[in-house]
Amino acid sequence: MTFFKDYTHELIISGILVVLIIILRMVSTNLVRRFAKTSHIIEYRTNLVIKYIHLLITILALIAVVVIWGVHPKDIVIAVSSIATVVGVAMVAQWSILSNITSGVILFFSFPFKIGDSIRIHDKDFPIMGEIEDITAFHILLKTEEGEQVVYPNNLLFQKGISIFTSHYEEKEFMD
Structure with a gap:
């Protein structure tokens, strides 16, 4: 029971963040679909854009949760840069995969x-x-x-x- 007493503030903010994420996902989905209908973009591309926006919202929310629970932003930057470095080295080693992904983004x-x-x-x-x-x-x-x-x-x-x-x-x- 002391957990809830000690971390009441963090739990409330995390709950608000979850509600905000749900609202942002619904609003962004509706905006993208409305834009797609007015600009006559085919639905397949619309769904991909929605998936990428949801991924971005989720990543930002995870970073916000980590900050809410007391991890210092400097530590987050160090962890992300370390992961990016490892992934970058692995991707350069697999140039064909990187080439296909880049081509896929261009397409x-x-x-x-x-x-x-x-x-x-x-x-x-x-x-x-x-x-x-x-x-x-x-x-x-x-x-x-x-x-x-x-x-x-x-x-x-x-x-x-x-x-x-x-x-x-x-x-x-x-x-x-």
Whole structure:
């Protein structure tokens, strides 16, 4: 019982923070969806933006909780920079993963094609033509006319020429 007596202030502030997080997530979701409808952005990209905003809110909330419970900001900076250094070294060692993630971010914001479009990848050794079924941070998933599913790395999309054929499907709302 002394725990609740000793940490009443921190518990109250943490409770307020949880309520604030829930409100921020709902408000940000509604704002992004409203913006997507007015700007006619396809729903798949909208859901990804919402996920990234929720991730950012969660990270900021975790930092706030750590500060509320008495960890010094200097210690947080040291821990985060140490983790970032280890992750950075690991990512440089795996350049292809970093290259795919960077390509995925570029594809996300430039979106030259979308799910449902048919594309032809001009590769002299292994030309591929198929319909885009999914776009992720690391690769795109294509379905060929023969029904074969092809996973194609994002970084290779920037190294090859691509022909884009517009979607023969109606744009529909994507929910995950």
